[in-house]
Amino acid sequence: MILDLHSHSIVSDDGRAKVENYCQWIRRKALSLDGFVLTEHRLYDDESDYRSLEDEFGLLILKASEVETDYGHVLVFGVNEDLRAALDFSRVDLPLQEVLAQAQGCGALAIPCHPGRTRVGMCAHIETRGLVEGVRIIETLNGGSRGEENATALALAQENNYHSTGGSDSHIVSHIGRCATRLATPVSNMDDLITELEAGRCEAVVWESEEWISPN
Amino acid sequence: MSDQKVVLGYGDVSFGDELPEVIPDVSMPMVRRFGETTGMTYWRFTDHEKAREAGLPGAIVPGIMSQGILVSLIHRWAPEASVLKIDTIFRAPVVVDSRPTCRGVVTDMDDEKRTVELDLTLSNEEGETRVLGTALVSL
Amino acid sequence: MDIAELKKKWAGWTFDEVRFEIEAEPLAEFSLACGETLPRYTDPQDPNFQAAPSFAARFHGDRALPEGFPSDREASFDGGKAVDWKAPIRPGDTLIARSHIHDIFEKTGRSGGMMFIVHRMEFSNQNDEIVSIVDWKMIRKL
Numbered sequence: 001m002i003l004d005l006h007s008h009s010i011v012s013d014d015g016r017a018k019v020e021n022y023c024q025w026i027r028r029k030a031l032s033l034d035g036f037v038l039t040e041h042r043l044y045d046d047e048s049d050y051r052s053l054e055d056e057f058g059l060l061i062l063k064a065s066e067v068e069t070d071y072g073h074v075l076v077f078g079v080n081e082d083l084r085a086a087l088d089f090s091r092v093d094l095p096l097q098e099v100l101a102q103a104q105g106c107g108a109l110a111i112p113c114h115p116g117r118t119r120v121g122m123c124a125h126i127e128t129r130g131l132v133e134g135v136r137i138i139e140t141l142n143g144g145s146r147g148e149e150n151a152t153a154l155a156l157a158q159e160n161n162y163h164s165t166g167g168s169d170s171h172i173v174s175h176i177g178r179c180a181t182r183l184a185t186p187v188s189n190m191d192d193l194i195t196e197l198e199a200g201r202c203e204a205v206v207w208e209s210e211e212w213i214s215p216n
Numbered sequence: 217m218s219d220q221k222v223v224l225g226y227g228d229v230s231f232g233d234e235l236p237e238v239i240p241d242v243s244m245p246m247v248r249r250f251g252e253t254t255g256m257t258y259w260r261f262t263d264h265e266k267a268r269e270a271g272l273p274g275a276i277v278p279g280i281m282s283q284g285i286l287v288s289l290i291h292r293w294a295p296e297a298s299v300l301k302i303d304t305i306f307r308a309p310v311v312v313d314s315r316p317t318c319r320g321v322v323t324d325m326d327d328e329k330r331t332v333e334l335d336l337t338l339s340n341e342e343g344e345t346r347v348l349g350t351a352l353v354s355l
Numbered sequence: 356m357d358i359a360e361l362k363k364k365w366a367g368w369t370f371d372e373v374r375f376e377i378e379a380e381p382l383a384e385f386s387l388a389c390g391e392t393l394p395r396y397t398d399p400q401d402p403n404f405q406a407a408p409s410f411a412a413r414f415h416g417d418r419a420l421p422e423g424f425p426s427d428r429e430a431s432f433d434g435g436k437a438v439d440w441k442a443p444i445r446p447g448d449t450l451i452a453r454s455h456i457h458d459i460f461e462k463t464g465r466s467g468g469m470m471f472i473v474h475r476m477e478f479s480n481q482n483d484e485i486v487s488i489v490d491w492k493m494i495r496k497l
Binding site for chain 3: 238240241246247249250252253254256279280281283284285287288291292295298299300301302303304305306
């Protein structure tokens, strides 16, 4: 199963894509994608209901968040009321250690994203302040990365035996599916996704020459 | 400009259509021409050496020139189009005298209003998106 | 810096009003430098000659920020511009541009902590018709 684990809709301040248009795009362009996760910036969208779009387009659409920490940006899967009560998602300086711990305590999963980017990625902060206990998975393929940023992320994962995910980080319709995550076992909800990711039954993939390729 | 069809009206368009790519002229003479008419003659737009000394990759194309270039891409595709809204995010500098590529695709259609939404990008030679945008266009 | 307090105090009221007289040559030059090829944007002799749709984004007011606003315009950079086109701008028009701060928020990016100030400029012509609304995202490093 292939899921894009990092995307933004118009719910995010800089998102310009409507979710229905993501679905239309995936189908019109015959992208080999089974669904995507909306990871809105600094908030959790508990209002939008995408079940009718899931049915219409035969796609899995899940909701998560991208929060901002002292070690860069972090995707949080499995956001629930307990976690939102424990963390102020609107802050731009959440301690990563706390995000990891609170996520684990609330049955959620925190994954540092685009770690190779300056300032908003984990690698630069590790150089000055060291590794953070509790990180087990990182995003090694990000569709918005430049230059060597994804290679830097992959090297970090390999050095520390982190599991890897991938996501497009799309903010406009046509960028969905630039990168994705291959799951060994199909999932149909957030709980199952977290189980698969925690077990490491996942790999970051990019679409090249008509197939999903893992750069690992 | 490729030799793809010119769009004359809403009926010529389908969701997912790609606009013909354009390699815009962002040479120093053209950026200076833009600067002279808009008053944007600052060194960061017109002087590679000073811009590099300041930590930029070179003199950079003014953001509103990039925006205007993306509007012209739409007009080349659909000469009768009315651009009702253009929203651009300047993610990273476009360097003067480089060879960027403008692209656009149709990402939404409103049959009642006969409008389309477009994704627009201006990418550098490495394929990295430097300017990102969307537009609402009446056809 | 308390962003919510800043927004409460500074957003939503007009702090600048400027008049612009529109002439043909700058309209054509703007279009030509952007690669426009259509005569209605490039040729002042065209019967439908007008400004390119994003033209209003080139204007600045007398002030970028209200007097006393606790941020230095010189230390900011341009994060993006959105132009809402409402009606044609033509030579001979007199435009009045009114500026206010539309929004203020913070986030982190490749440049570190950043404050986003959304500066909105509304342009109306001599007939009191709104012709363009331009949102300019000024980014200030925190």
